[in-house]
Amino acid sequence: MSKTALLVIDVQQALVGLHPYREDEFLATIRQLLQAARNSDIEVIYVRHDGGAGDILEANTEGWNVHEAISPKPGERIFDKNVNSAFRSTGLREYLTQKGIDRLILTGMQTDYCIDTTCKVAFEYGYSVIIPKGATTTFDNKFLSGSLLVDYYEQKIWNGRFAEVIPVNEVINKMVSIAE
Template sequence: MRNIVLLVVDVQNALINEHPYNEEKVIENIRQLISTARDNKKEVLYVRHDDGKGTELEKGIDGWQIYSKIAPNENELIFEKKYNSAFHKTGLKEYLDRNEIDTIILVGLQTEYCIDATCKSAFDHDYKIIIPEETNTTFDNDYLSGEKLYEFYNYKIWNKRFTEVISVEEVKKLLTMPT
């Protein structure tokens, strides 16, 4: 791993206010990873979703804002998106390539939508992807609980196919390694 970033996707007020599965643990784990990354001079990048006018994720309204417990510092970049993938029409890939980033630690919401699309897009672009356990989440739907969706994607779809799903403690160690 030459260069590593922590990519925080769609941890926005409107989604957190709906109380996704394992919400408190996920936020705490993300908060710890952000703190470790910053303490070790590793870049933290944010992605924020705009779902359009009249939605709970409309640009500029409170629901669209990044959740305060994990909010970016003034100098940290936010990539704005309108699609599930953090790579589609955002400039993220160009930024990562320009800065010779080869490894992405991926966290955020929602497991089966934007995290899945971002994970697979990153894989297609030849980045090494790491997903720390209990750092992505989602909601119950008509077919599966948020817990089952989390388990299915993390351990059946992604792990050892598109990414490595490893413990938060292991990821903290990676973040403390010199570049």
């Protein structure tokens, strides 16, 4: 039987402070998923990006901290990374293996960087990946809006290839059924 974890990637003070696409709805979605996971005894795992000295995501600075709207509870694991993949040199894969976790519910920032990379690496490692619609976000860039980027990755890149992209309420229903 599959064991599931909810991954919350790079939802950090400095990034949220730059006001990504659908900021308020995104944070509300993450809070909803966190509550459902915790109520269903699904492990919650956070990943933080360390951008290095002088970066807005420099380790041990205010901007590096997980955003206060979705703070970890005592005992919830946090893995730190310094590349787009949540797996590379973080110990995350080893931890998931040790815990017998083979299904990941993937959420966080940024859709087109760390979420996309982590999704594809998780797929390559054989994890079943679920991405709740609207549970990732990013910023406008000189080529595309944040809205178009999220829609493009959810509908064209991930769904049916690397992950199952489904509405949040369906993900929560899956969490509840796992707990029963």
